[in-house]
Amino acid sequence: MIETDVIVVGSGPAGSSAAKHAALGGAKVILMDKKSEIGSPKRCAEDVPVKGLEKLGIELSPLWIAKIxxxxxxxxxxxxxxxxxxxxxxxxxxxxxxERKVFDKHMAMDAARAGAEIRIKTLVTCIEKIENGFIVETESMGKKQDFKCKILVAADGVEGHVARWAGLRPAAKxxxxxxxxxxxxxxxxxxxxxxxxxxxxxxxxxxxxxxxxxxxxxxxxxxxxxxxxxxxxxxxxxxxxxxxxxxxxxxxxxxxxxxxxxAGGMIEKIYDDNIMVVGDAAGQVNPLTGEGIVPGMIGGKCAGQVAAQAIKEDCSKKFLKFYDKMVREELSYDNEAYKKVQEYVYSLSDGELDEIGHALEGESFDEASSAEVVKKLIEISPKASRYLGKLV
Structure with a gap:
């Protein structure tokens, strides 16, 4: 039995972010992933806003930027x-x-440099809740190994096995x-x-x-x-x-x-005693665009910071609720607003979309963003104004 403070399951950007910030806070962290190569295969269109990376304190690198x-x-x-x-x-x-295959490795390396231990080709097969944490059963290259942790961070993507095993709802219906x-x-x-x-x-x-x-x-x-x-x-x-x-x-x-x-927004319950859920597993995705890299990393950062403090104080859901509060303050308004826009835009017929395109064709935009397009849409369309007017 290997004992540690925090285990993060899943080494995508959200999981690596959680591991990094938990380690920076002084926790003993193990980041594990079932894949033999972090970042591969990619399941992403790979676009991110620079200001989102800057918000996370991530310096741009030509090693993982394919195109500005x-x-x-x-x-x-x-x-x-x-x-x-x-x-x-x-x-x-x-x-x-x-280049997600390079970016994800870079983020995992950041976690390692912060002090996290990385275990690749390590499949989590089962988790067991115990009084003061979790037992995590794994298999790697035919060898079984059990781990014990005080806090488990589920960052295993849309499949969300870990959260489901812990009794939390999956990320999306x-x-x-x-x-x-x-x-x-x-x-x-x-x-x-x-x-x-x-x-x-x-x-x-x-x-x-x-x-x-x-x-x-x-x-x-x-x-x-x-x-x-x-x-x-x-x-x-x-x-x-x-x-x-x-x-x-x-x-x-x-x-x-x-x-x-x-694309349904953040799940209702993203924490419980000794566990937090981050990234796609928690539905931390922009419902309109489907972009989840920056929202997931913000979720991971919040979870990692709370985990590091919880190890020193209290790992129960009474303390971990601060993660829920932090991440919803960061993401919830955008999630709720963009969910409303998603429901509206994706209900439009081809003809209605063409009419909107014609109306907006000669408009000038203050900035190139989905928020600016929505703002202009509300200005020129009475239907959009009725449905989305409260968002601006």
Whole structure:
């Protein structure tokens, strides 16, 4: 039996963030992951806002940035384009498309440098609640090993086995779980360089398709949708999108990624005695865009800081409720607001989306962001104003 203060299950950005901040706070931490290579396979479109990374104190590195993004393109079903350029004089306004396979390793290394112990190729097979913590049963390379911890952090993604075993609800109901599929492609053509592109309407029912550049002719091309709104599989919709796009006529896929996206907002209960849930497992994802890297890392940071303090004081849910308070102060308003926007936007028909595109086509935007688009939408659409007016 190996004993430690904190065990974090899952070495994605949220788990590594939790491990890092728990270790920085003086806790003895083990970060474990079932994969033999942290960051692989990727299940992500890889775009993050620079200001989100800055908020977390993460310095940008050319090792894991594939492309700096200086604008957003939004296209409606009839081909109407909205081009939203970003202020290139302010680096904090940019986005960056990551190399997740490198970024995730970098974040895990940060946790290791802070003092966390990393165990790869370590599958958690069972957890057992005990009076003052958890017993965590694992298997690695055919060898079984038991661990004992005072605090368990569940960061095992959309599957959420650890939280479920602990009696907490999964991150998303079936109707709230987006189905996502993506190709990484070369020979992609761009109308403008340095823009991430979003395509709305029946090409991806209840979601959107995307083209996120990673190089001069390289891009992540994918889509996410809600299966209950769709008539085909996500991959069939993606293949149709690729076949119809003039920018992808010569493109070739070099990688296929699939996965779920918990787009229903944060789950109700993200902590209990001796346990906290972070990242996708906790539904810490922007419901409108599906972006979960920065929200998950914020959740991990909050959990790690609370865990380090709890080890010194009290590991019961009475103390761990401070994690819930911290992370909801950071994320809940955005989650609630964007959930409302999601319900509205994804209920619109192709014709309604085209009308909005026509109305917004000549508008100027103060900034290139989803919040700014929503603000303009409320200004020009009485229907949107009735439904979303209280958000601004």
């Amino acid at each position: 993004i200086w604008g957003i393109r939004i296209q409606t079903p009839d081909g109407t384009d909205l081009w939203l350029p970003k202020d290139q004089t302010n680096p904090s306004e940019a986005d960056c498309v990551l 079936a109707k709230e779980m987006g189905s996502c599929v993506q190709y990484e492609m070369c020979n992609v053509e761009f109308e403008k360089q340095g823009f991430i592109e979003f395509y709305f309407g029946s090409c991806a029912p209840g979601g959107y398709a995307w083209i996120f550049p990673k190089g001069d002719d390289i891009a992540n091309v994918g889509l996410g949708l809600f299966s209950h709104k769709a008539e085909k599989t996500a991959k069939e919709y993606l293949d149709d999108f690729v076949a119809k796009s003039p920018y992808l006529k010569n493109a070739q896929a070099v990688e296929l990624n699939v996965g779920g996206d918990p």
